[in-house]
Amino acid sequence: MKNTISINPANGETIGTYPRITVTEAKETLVKVKKAFDSWKKTSFEERATLMKNLADILDADNEKLAQLATAEMGKTIGQARKEIEKCALVTRYYADHADSLLKDETVKTEASKSYVTFQPMGTVLAVMPWNFPFYQVIRFAAPALMAGNVGVLKHASNVQGCAFAIEEAFIKAGFPKGIFTNFNINAENVKDIIEDQTIVAVTLTGSEPAGRSVAAIAGQNLKKTVLELGGSxxxxxxxxxxxxxxxxxxxxxxxxxxxxxxxxxxxxxxxxxxxxxxxxxxxxxxxxxxxxxxxxxxxxxxxxxxxxxxxxxxxxxxxxxxxxxxxxxxxxxxxxxxxxxxxxxxxxxxxxxxxxxxxxxxxxxxxxxxxxxxxxxxxxxxxxxxxxxxxxxxxxxxxxxxxxxxxxxxxxxNKLVVSDPRMPFGGIKNSGFGRELSGYGIREFVNIKTIWIE
The missing domain is CATH 3.40.309.10 (Aldehyde Dehydrogenase; Chain A, domain 2)
Structure with missing residues (x-):
């Protein structure tokens, strides 16, 4: 497999090479990821929150290093890159603090002796992410998905693989067990094979309209939930x-x-x-x-x-x-x-x-x-x-x-530019996609909204 080459868009210089993995290697890893989910789903919100807050602390401590990497790989101004990392830490802390209440069982009054709605993790979520916010787009999916008890697999844009591997490293450094968050540096044409793997239960994509249509078609054919945040004008x-x-x-x-x-x-x-x-x-x-x-x-x-x-x-x-x-x-x-x-x-x-x-x-x-x-x-x-x-x-x-x-x-x-805020739902309609990220609406996209009825 050819390596991924990262090129600085400000001067055209090569700044890094990253090894690709084959579909076979990816599928072998997915088996291990599934085993990691079987353990992770049994952890408490408190256990997950401790690790998520560790991640936020690491993002804060490594802000300058990560910001410089984003700037080098996709040309973002350094000031905006620092703010992006700050926002990542904000989102991780938000879900560490609120996931428990956002996914709290909801009692429903019926003729049953007990009836309620509970929210349970689904499994392995594949995220296909773009280069324009190489850290934030990933954290925006990962923080709620992992706090809900799911595990995540990332297929990031080829030109920001340095950022992709840095995110995976940050999760490991924060103490997340191996397999809870995994970066797959695969070719774009291999995404279909990963979506079709029985381990993958859902897909989230942020990117272009053509990419969204392609991923949604594959996921739909395999009856897998998708959330799409596509282009806008x-x-x-x-x-x-x-x-x-x-x-x-x-x-x-x-x-x-x-x-x-x-x-x-x-x-x-x-x-x-x-x-x-x-x-x-x-x-x-x-x-x-x-x-x-x-x-x-x-x-x-x-x-x-x-x-x-x-x-x-x-x-x-x-x-x-x-x-x-x-x-x-x-x-x-x-x-x-x-x-x-x-x-x-x-x-x-x-x-x-x-x-x-x-x-x-x-x-x-x-x-x-x-x-x-x-x-x-x-x-x-x-x-x-x-x-x-x-x-x-x-x-x-x-x-x-x-x-x-x-x-x-x-x-x-x-009187304000549109921004994404973890307290509010974010997403589009028409050709801009469907589903929502962030807030309680976002964390409930990738859970089994389950009815419990006790006669």
């Missing part, structure tokens, strides 16, 4: 009463955070026509001022995309949108030199039917769309095959809430 409605300084600050960070590579990033800005020109002018000034550069530089606002091919594909989308009638206001040119860099780009006069309106642009490219009025803005925002996140920017929060309730998305935020 999140719309933010900028109302005519919005504070333009605040709105453009939010829009700048919302489009450039994680170098523009976030499923829930603000991507389409639907602006009421009375403030359209003023918004666009101020937004252009701020996007132009944002510093693109080496992601380890503390002053860098955004770094490179994760791979050169991703940058090149994004540029083709920009060019296609322009050919369809979008107006290039800023950026749109591949810079010279090494690295997968792409400048902050703004496309204006974007309308339905254009690439920049209909599809996800996974990079620092903003689509600015003009709306005639509030109802038109809502219609434009909802005119999408995606439904992950959405937002409203206004000085009238009551007005914003009414609009948020009408937006077709799993998450709608007023």
């Amino acid at each position: 999140d719309a933010y409605i900028i109302l005519d009463d919005a504070d333009l300084e605040a709105a453009t600050d939010l829009a700048t960070f919302g489009r450039l955070q994680n170098n523009g590579q976030t499923c829930i990033a603000a991507k389409r800005f639907v602006v009421l026509e009375s403030i359209y020109d003023a918004f666009l002018a101020l937004y252009t000034t701020k996007m132009k001022a944002a510093k693109m550069g080496e992601p380890t530089d503390e002053t860098t606002y955004y770094g490179p995309l994760a791979r050169v091919n991703l940058r090149d594909d994004l540029h083709k989308q920009v060019e296609k949108s322009i050919s369809q009638g979008a107006r290039l206001v800023l950026g749109g040119t591949i810079p010279e030199g090494k690295g997968a860099y792409y400048p902050a780009t703004i496309l204006a006069e974007v309308t339905p039917g254009m690439e920049a309106f209909d599809n996800e642009l996974f990079g620092p490219v903003a689509s600015v769309i003009k709306a005639k009025d509030e109802n038109h803005a809502i219609a434009l925002a909802n005119n999408s095959v995606f439904g992950l996140g959405s937002g409203v920017i206004t000085s009238n929060t009551e007005r914003g809430e009414k609009i948020a309730l009408q937006l077709e998305a799993g998450n709608s935020f007023v």
